[in-house]
Amino acid sequence: xxxxxxxxxxxxxxxxxxxxxxxxxxxxxxxxxxxxxxxxxxxxxxxxxxxxxxxxxxxxxxxxxxxxxxxxxxxxxxxxxxxxxxxxxxxxxxxxxxxxxxxxxxxxxxxxxxxxxxxxxxxxxxxxxxxxxxxxxxxxxxxxxxxxxxxxxxxxxxxxxxxxxxxxxxxxxxxxxxxxxxxxxxxxxxxxxxxxxxxxxxxxxxxxxxxxxxxxxxxxxxxxxxxxxxxxxxxxxxxxxxxxxxxxxxxxxxxxxxxxxxxxxxxxxxxxxxxxxxxxxxxxxxxxxxxxxxxxxxxxxxxxxxxx
Amino acid sequence: xxxxxxxxxxxxxxxxxxxxxxxxxxxxxxxxxxxxxxxxxxxxxxxxxxxxxxxxxxxxxxxxxxxxxxxxxxxxxxxxxxxxxxxxxxxxxxxxxxxxxxxxxxxxxxxxxxxxxxxxxxxxxxxxxxxxxxxxxxxxxxxxxxxxxxxxxxxxxxxxxxxxxxxxxxxxxxxxxxxxxxxxxxxxxxxxxxxxxxxxxxxxxxxxxxxxxxxxxxxxxxxxxxxxxxxxxxxxxxxxxxxxxxxxxxxxxxxxxxxxxxxxxxxxxxxxxxxxxxxxxxxxxxxxxxxxxxxxxxxxxxxxxxxx
Numbered sequence: 138x139x140x141x142x143x144x145x146x147x148x149x150x151x152x153x154x155x156x157x158x159x160x161x162x163x164x165x166x167x168x169x170x171x172x173x174x175x176x177x178x179x180x181x182x183x184x185x186x187x188x189x190x191x192x193x194x195x196x197x198x199x200x201x202x203x204x205x206x207x208x209x210x211x212x213x214x215x216x217x218x219x220x221x222x223x224x225x226x227x228x229x230x231x232x233x234x235x236x237x238x239x240x241x242x243x244x245x246x247x248x249x250x251x252x253x254x255x256x257x258x259x260x261x262x263x264x265x266x267x268x269x270x271x272x273x274x275x276x277x278x279x280x281x282x283x284x285x286x287x288x289x290x291x292x293x294x295x296x297x298x299x300x301x302x303x304x305x306x307x308x309x310x311x312x313x314x315x316x317x318x319x320x321x322x323x324x325x326x327x328x329x330x331x332x333x334x335x336x337x338x339x340x341x342x343x344x345x346x347x348x349x350x351x352x353x354x355x356x357x358x359x360x361x362x363x364x365x366x367x368x369x370x371x372x373x374x375x376x377x378x379x380x381x382x383x384x385x386x387x388x389x390x391x392x393x394x395x396x397x398x399x400x401x402x403x404x405x406x407x408x409x410x411x412x413x414x415x416x417x418x419x420x421x422x423x424x425x426x427x428x429x430x431x432x433x434x435x436x437x438x439x440x441x442x443x444x445x
Numbered sequence: 446x447x448x449x450x451x452x453x454x455x456x457x458x459x460x461x462x463x464x465x466x467x468x469x470x471x472x473x474x475x476x477x478x479x480x481x482x483x484x485x486x487x488x489x490x491x492x493x494x495x496x497x498x499x500x501x502x503x504x505x506x507x508x509x510x511x512x513x514x515x516x517x518x519x520x521x522x523x524x525x526x527x528x529x530x531x532x533x534x535x536x537x538x539x540x541x542x543x544x545x546x547x548x549x550x551x552x553x554x555x556x557x558x559x560x561x562x563x564x565x566x567x568x569x570x571x572x573x574x575x576x577x578x579x580x581x582x583x584x585x586x587x588x589x590x591x592x593x594x595x596x597x598x599x600x601x602x603x604x605x606x607x608x609x610x611x612x613x614x615x616x617x618x619x620x621x622x623x624x625x626x627x628x629x630x631x632x633x634x635x636x637x638x639x640x641x642x643x644x645x646x647x648x649x650x651x652x653x654x655x656x657x658x659x660x661x662x663x664x665x666x667x668x669x670x671x672x673x674x675x676x677x678x679x680x681x682x683x684x685x686x687x688x689x690x691x692x693x694x695x696x697x698x699x700x701x702x703x704x705x706x707x708x709x710x711x712x713x714x715x716x717x718x719x720x721x722x723x724x725x726x727x728x729x730x731x732x733x734x735x736x737x738x739x740x741x742x743x744x745x746x747x748x749x750x751x752x753x
Contacts, residue, residue, distance in 0.1 A: 211632070215657055233738035234542070235632035235731070242630060243657055299744040322550060324519070324543035337744060349523055349551055423543070429737040430541035436607040436645060 141223070141413055142169035144198045146188055146213055147205035148176065150293075151227060155256075156202055159402035165410040169198045188213055192220055200250075200413060203227060206295040207302075211236040214251075218243050223250040223413045225405075229309055229425050230254075232300045241420050251418040252409050255313035259404030260385025261397035266372070267318040269390055273374035275319065278346075278354040282311045283367040286340070286360035292445055296338065303338025305428045307368075308358040312424040314370060314385050321348040325427060328435030333443035340443055344431060449531070449721055450477035452506045454496055454521055455513030456484065458601075459535060463564070464510055467710035473718040477506045496524055508558075508721060511535060514603040515610075519544040522559075526551050531558040531721050533713075537617055537733050538562075540608045549728050559726040560717050563621035567712030568693025569705035574680070575626040577698055581682035583627065586654075586662040589677045590619045591670035594648070600753055604646065611646025613736045615676075616666040620732040622678060622693055629656040633735060636743030641751035648751055652739060 143160060145152050148171050157179075160166045170191055171178040178184025185191040188201070200223035203210050207229050214224050224244070230253035231237040237253065244251035257263070284307055295301050302309065315323075323346045331341040340361060346354035368384035377391035387396045412419055451468060453460050456479050465487075468474045478499055479486040486492025493499040496509070508531035511518050515537050522532050532552070538561035539545040545561065552559035565571070592615055603609050610617065623631075631654045639649040648669060654662035676692035685699035695704045720727055 232742050233633045234734050234741075235630065235738050238731075238734070239630045239632050239657055300742040322543065322547045324547050325541045349547055423546075426542050426546070426737075429734075429741040430543050432741040433542075433737040434540050434608045 138165075140165055140167040141200050141410060142167050142198045143200045143202055143225075144170040144172060144191060144196070145202050145204060146172040147203060148173040148178065149204060152202075152204040155402040156204060159406045162403060163406045163410070166406060170196050188216055199223060200225065200409075207232045208295065208298075208300045211240060214240055215243055218247040218249050218251070221247065221249060223252075225252045225409050226254060228253070228255050228313070229302065229428070230420065230422065231425070234422055234425055234429055237420065237422050237425070241418065244418050248416065250409075250412045250416060251420055252412050253420040253422070254405050254409070255310070255421070255424060256401040256405055257310035257313050257385055258317050259401040259408070260314070260381075261400065262381045262385045262388030262395065263314055263317055265388055265390075265395070266379050266381055269379050270318055270372060270374065271320055273320070273376050275321075275348075275350075275352050275372060275374055277373040278315070278319065278352065279371045280311050280315060280354070280356040281367050281369045282308055283357065283359040283362035285363050285366065287445065297336045297443075299337045301338050302428060303332075303336070304340055304342055304358045304360040305431070307360070308342065308356070309424045309428055310384065311356065311358075311368070311370065312427050314381065315354070316421075316423045316427070318370075318372070318381075319348070321350060321352070322423070323348040323352070323354055325430040325434055328431040330431065330435045330437050331440045332437055333441060334439050335442040340440065342431060342435070344435075346427075446473075448473055448475040449508050449718060450475050450506045451508045451510055451533075452478040452480060452499060452504070453510050453512060454480040455511060456481040456486065457512060460510075460512040463710040464512060467714045470711060471714045471718070474714060478504050496521055500528055507531060508533065508717075515540045516603065516606075516608045519548060522548055523551055526555040526557050526559070529555065529557060531560075533560045533717050534562060536561070536563050536621070537610065537736070538728065538730065539733070542730055542733055542737055545728065545730050545733070549726065552726050556724065558717075558720045558724060559728055560720050561728040561730070562713050562717070563618070563729070563732060564709040564713055565618035565621050565693055566625050567709040567716070568622070568689075569708065570689050570693045570696030570703065571622055571625055573696055573698075573703070574687050574689055577687050578626055578680060578682065579628055581628070581684055583629075583656075583660050583680060583682055585681040586623070586627065586660065587679045588619050588623060588662070588664040589675050590616055591665065591667040591675040593671050593674065594668035595753065605644045605751075607645045609646050610736060611640075611644070612648055612650055612666045612668045613739070615668070616650065616664070617732050617736055618692065619664065619666075619676070619678065620735050622689065623662070624729075624731045624735070626678075626680070626689075627656070629658060629660070630731070631656040631660070631662055633738040633742055636739040638739065638743045638745050639748045640745055641749060642747050643750040648748065650739060650743070652743075654735075
């Protein structure tokens with residue numbers, strides 16, 4: 138089979154750290170072009186300032202991976218679908234829920250594949266955790282996601298603006314795992330969002346969720362953690378604890394601990410290849426819906442100003 | 446056929462102003478009981494402080510209409526569905542999107558009917574407007590929803606708390622009409638929410654939406670309007686203007702103006718009877734999704750404190 142010719146749109150940190158190596162390591166894909174309104178491209182790969190310019194140049198592409206900030210993703214995705222291109226959306230799939238729902242309709246009409254990716258779901262421990270939890274009684278869930286924003290998002294102003302998610306940018310990764318591994322859907326009960334005095338998006342959040350059975354699910358999100366970082370989900374069950382650590386790559390079950398190297402983005406691209414070959418879409422908005430609920434229902438408190 | 450025996454849960458303003466007359470006027474229903482944690486019930490109708498107490502008393506009911514504030518609606522709805530009762534949800538159907546999605550799953554499992562009602566969709570002009578717009582090119586939409594909160598929500602503290610919607614409580618009515626009459630789904634582009642310095646929910650909001658065709662849709666929501674009230678939707682099309690006024694009861698098309706008396710709640714109960722007889726549910730979260738998007742993405746500004 139011919140490789141899928143993919144263009145990366147938005148050549149920032151996530152594209153360079155993750156997408157380029159994953160594409161280079163997967164023979165199902167060939168990097169056909171890059172698009173970025175600012176800055177240079179890569180050696181030996183055609184580079185354009187916009188998707189318009191790429192299409193006008195007649196470069197042969199089958200798919201685009203959208204690594205731009207979420208605020209501009211919808212317009213580019215519609216343009217790509219209209220040109221018959223398959224679309225890989227970085228997370229979150231949009232700045233709003235309604236635009237993702239509208240985009241699904243556009244994809245269905247175009248016949249192209251739309252993939253709303255959640256990279257953390259491809260961490261090594263996630264599917265084994267899901268299998269372990271499928272038949273258990275869940276007694277309690279504790280999600281702790283604490284990291285240093287200065288390390289992970291240095292100088293990324295968009296993440297603090299209205300429409301950026303603030304600390305929910307990493308927090309949605311935890312929610313993408315929790316919605317995958319827990320056997321029942323869950324929903325928000327209470328949220329307190331902590332907003333720096335000089336920013337429009339939260340730097341921390343404390344939440345409680347529940348499922349229909351009343352299972353307590355607590356979530357502690359914080360972007361102010363220096364030193365060791367914490368990306369943990371602890372699920373207490375009638376058959377013992379299921380503990381995902383390091384973002385899902387380390388899984389401890391009553392039978393022992395398994396650790397595997399990161400393979401999230403290779404997993405995403407393998408999934409995207411399958412979807413494109415089978416002309417299917419995969420769009421799950423549950424993680425973004427939970428975040429929207431926290432913004433809709435949460436209380437807000439003002440905390441110390443944050444300077445990058 | 447036997448009438449559907451319905452209990453009203455939450456005996457506040459909307460229950461007394463709208464639900465009781467609509468039930469009394471529809472032979473498909475019989476009012477079987479009322480439930481309210483505070484205050485007295487009606488003469489000659491069994492009254493209970495909770496749904497638990499009603500069920501424990503063995504009163505024969507087939508359905509409940511939940512007229513409580515949205516923050517407590519989910520728990521009562523789950524309890525009702527578990528007891529095999531059909532559930533009519535006042536708008537909005539919940540305090541969060543995810544709980545409504547979870548509730549749909551509970552209803553499907555129970556076999557009972559779940560009806561997420563949007564009363565404004567039953568205003569007289571809505572279905573004719575939808576029919577007129579179905580095949581038109583839409584050039585511009587202007588939604589103006591300005592009313593006096595002191596008249597419509599006197600002393601209702603819950604509406605200003607986190608989880609209450611503030612001015613989106615009436616605004617969601619406009620969105621329930623717009624999502625019904627416009628032929629394409631639309632989504633938020635920008636929102637500015639105005640929050641009184643002493644309140645957790647907005648008193649006004651200015652928004653722009655768009656559909657995939659780029660149609661501009663502007664919305665102006667304000668709770669500070671005294672004097673004449675404004676609940677208007679103007680849709681400019683290639684075949685002339687479609688103008689819904691007075692919340693949807695007055696429709697002006699290029700062919701003339703039609704005005705009808707309010708029949709929203711009678712329309713809702715007729716719909717609920719059909720759904721119960723046919724054992725179907727009707728749950729459309731699109732209006733609440735648009736509101737959640739405004740909270741998720743909107744900028745916030747602080748305005749003058751509001752005293753009731």
